[in-house]
Amino acid sequence: MPHTVTPFPNETLESYTHRLAAVNRIPERHLRTPSRWLRCPLNELDLLALLSGQPRTSLAWAIPELRRYAPGIAPPLKSLGVMTRFACRRCVWQAGGTGSVHVHVRSRYDLVCVRHGIWHSEGVAFVEQQIDLAPIPQVTRAQVLINRLEQRHGERFIAECYRVCERHWSELDRRGLVRNDATALLDRLHTTNPREHKPFGPHHRFRLASRFPQLARFIALVVALSLKLTTNMSREEAGPRILAEFERLFTLDYRPRSITGPWMRTALVHLVVRMAHEAQVLRLSETEAPTPSHSI
Structure with a gap:
């Protein structure tokens, strides 16, 4: 040629x-x-x-x-995923390429180019929609946190944990319990496309990116609690401990009552117990558990 x-x-x-x-x-x-x-x-x-x-x-x-x-x-x-995404536009330019490049998706939680701070996956329909995360570096740090969790505990465990935690956090967001922190990040993202200046839906890429730091901290919390539950914590004392740790790390936008409060507590405990069972199957130990923090 x-x-x-x-x-x-x-x-x-x-x-x-x-x-x-x-x-x-x-x-x-x-x-x-x-x-x-x-x-x-x-x-x-x-x-x-x-x-x-x-x-x-x-x-x-x-x-x-x-x-x-x-x-x-x-x-x-061993297995070639069927999902693909656009490569980070800055990585492509740095490699001397032009146009859009599709790459195989390593995992569902591979959402950010850590090197250039670009949101390149969820909600991105074409390469021009990739988000520059310079105004909100917390999103890039969240990706680093999840990458470290994968290195410690393996792709299988973190992939399952991400799947169930993302679904649970989306429900919390739908009920309006955890929106304030994400909204503060969302306000710092600027767009030059006039069509983007409209209320963002729950699956819009800006909404997904702005709530990603909260989701990463939540995943780290669930990982730590589930590994503790497999060793030195009984099921009876797990419920109060799980709820106390969640309230320590996250401030809810309002105090849930009636149906929402019992649902949130029950679902959270069930989620941690489920991941504890997964950890037992994979023979993971508490010595590898991370320590969640407010730094992201």
Whole structure:
């Protein structure tokens, strides 16, 4: 090909072939099937290396889908997620790329580029919608916290904890119990698009980003309490301890009564007990438990 394109780390095969075809101004299908009549004996890795002029090593390391053709170069991933997202626009620019690049999603909680402070995932429909988090660095620190939790306790445990905690925190937000802190961060985010100056829905990317620090602290709290529950805390004393720790870290916007109060206490205790059971299954210990703080 007259022009080559350097693959981006963890880029999808479809994204790379699209960029390579675009820079050479040819239909993308010509890269997949160069000849309409002759069957190509090369596999996808060898064919793409021939057409792009990039080394097989670079392609195999950068594009996970091609690793199965060269296990001696790069170990194939045990499981390749079906979810993708836009790569951080500043990472792409720094790597010398242009346009949008799609990469495989490492996990559901990989939402922020820690290096550049860019919200790149949830609620982002196209690359121009990525959020610069410079006005609210708490969001970037929240991503760092979750990354550390994953390093300590493993992806499986933190992925399950994120899933149940995110659902629980969304319900707290829907009931208006924990909005003040997120609203304070939301007010510091500025947008130049006039269409964005309207009330943000619960799944809008600005709302999701502004409540992410609270969610990260909540996940750290649940992790710490669930690991304590597996060792030196009985189920009977767990309820008051869990509620006391939650009230110490989070200030509710109002004192819940009637149905909301009992629901919140019961659901919180049930969530911690559930993650304690998950920790027992995975044989995690309290010695690895983090200490939640107000720093985020």
